Amino acid sequence: MEKIKVMIIGNNDNRIYEIKSLLGNEEIAFVGFSKQGDSALEKTLSLKPQVVIIHCEEEVEDAVNLAEKLNIKMPGSGVIFLCDHLSVAIIDKAMFAGVRKVMSFPVDAKSLIQNIQLVNQVEKSRSENSSTAVANMESKVVTVFGAKGGIGKTTIAVNVGVVLAKMGKKVAILDANLQFGDVNVFFDIDSKDTISELSQGKDLTDIDAIKRLMALHYTGVSILCAPKSPEYAEYVSAKNVETIINTMRPYYDYIIIDTTPAFSDVNVVAIENSNLILLICEPDISTIRNTKVSLNILEYLQQRDKTEIVINRAGNGTISIKDIQKVLDVQIKHKIPLDIKIGIACHNKGVPIVVDSPRTAIAQELRKLGKEIVNTIDQIGK
The missing domain is CATH 3.40.50.2300 (Response regulator)
Incomplete structure (x- = not known):
């Protein structure tokens, strides 16, 4: 005994x-x-x-x-x-x-x-x-990644987070764009405390300390903001990010990670700790080419099976969804329509699209994406 x-x-x-x-x-x-x-x-x-x-x-x-x-x-x-x-x-x-x-x-x-x-x-x-x-509460981690800047990764990360929160999920967004992250701008939040301050302390395994440095938006989403200035990014290591993710896991249903367009150490850690990777692509030659390369790297990293392509700003251009599917050799299930006017207006106001303009086609597709994420992760977990 x-x-x-x-x-x-x-x-x-x-x-x-x-x-x-x-x-x-x-x-x-x-x-x-x-x-x-x-x-x-x-x-x-x-x-x-x-x-x-x-x-x-x-x-x-x-x-x-x-x-x-x-x-x-x-x-x-x-x-x-x-x-x-x-x-x-x-x-x-x-x-x-x-x-x-x-x-x-x-x-x-x-x-x-x-x-x-x-x-x-x-x-x-x-x-x-x-x-x-x-164990039952352990978070599902969703990393939003893309092979090019300015293709709407943050817009999708922010709005998906809000959609999941409106579904009754406990959601946290981690801004891993350490030099120029602006998730806080999309929520109109002043980032007084950031992941940089957290990484410089000794509280990475203390969920109470992490929560004290997170901003809580009225939609119910908690945000761990990126450093205030690029020079503070050096304080945040890949190991720091992995420790923070593991500490947060038992306390949130979903952790959304916004990233930079690079296979940096921090991004690879986020990818490897994810249940689902949303690989964002636009219907232009340059982005499609980089997305193809990214898929090959994800295959090498053994992360391809949990990767879903999201076509952002899909419209009636010269490159169709069928063309993109043929080039990438994947089935594309997620398409967010082009609506520059709504996107810019909501960004400038600091209000997520699904909150400010819920009846628009882009908001409807973002809500659909959020629901499909839940279903996709449930299928991956089986």
Whole structure:
């Protein structure tokens, strides 16, 4: 039988030794102790106990703050308070902080061990259910890529994000155009905090820190903006981007990544971590040629199977959809019509097309694309 790992935190050495002496049970493994303070959280995270016993004398507020941090950072680890002076106020504060059991000290060994076992069982069950929920919630990552600048990648990324949000999905957009990204402009958002500031810190694995730096648009889309100026792009590495994606995955239904027209390290990481790649193409010779080359590279990277071509600004030009299908040797399912007037007007206003002009043909096709993305990803996942 696996033993329950227990740690003790407190400022009174005598009390710590008294509590430790009560843990003489074949099901309990004492893994260490710590004084309260800044080092207590760090040591607890390193020891990874299943149950933490915090002894309180007068320093109740410090104990409550520590318990709250442990509840957030160590899911699956339960906290027990042992208090010299117990009151209703202390119990209320402890329970709000996520403490599983509050007991008066001194306490007998039998009662303490029974409560350790109970808390461990509750946390174990909660952790298992949480893991299942996280697995069910794990994001679908959609990278919007293209082999040429100015072909509407950002327009499509922004509007698809809004469409998915309107479908009830929890959506985040990551602007990976690190030098000249302007997703924030399409949403009329001032990018005070960006992926650059996030990458310069040590919080890439902390979802709360990431969310604090994201902008929330009224459509329900959360945006992690590109750096404010090109020189800040150097602070963001491909590894940073991959860590951010993996940290965000359990908390969003869809992560949309807008990219540059290049097979850079950052873009390759985005592509390789995607469930679906939207390869944007326009009906002109230059873009079609570059798209053909991109398809060959994606084949080499073993990412071709999850790539869908989107023809943007499709119209009645000299190059038809059939011509493009023949050149690229693919079936094209997604076509966004040409509407320069609406596109420019919405961009200048900072309002997504599907919000500002929902009845236009371009908005209807963008909504259709969003719905098809959901269906396509579901099919890929089968």
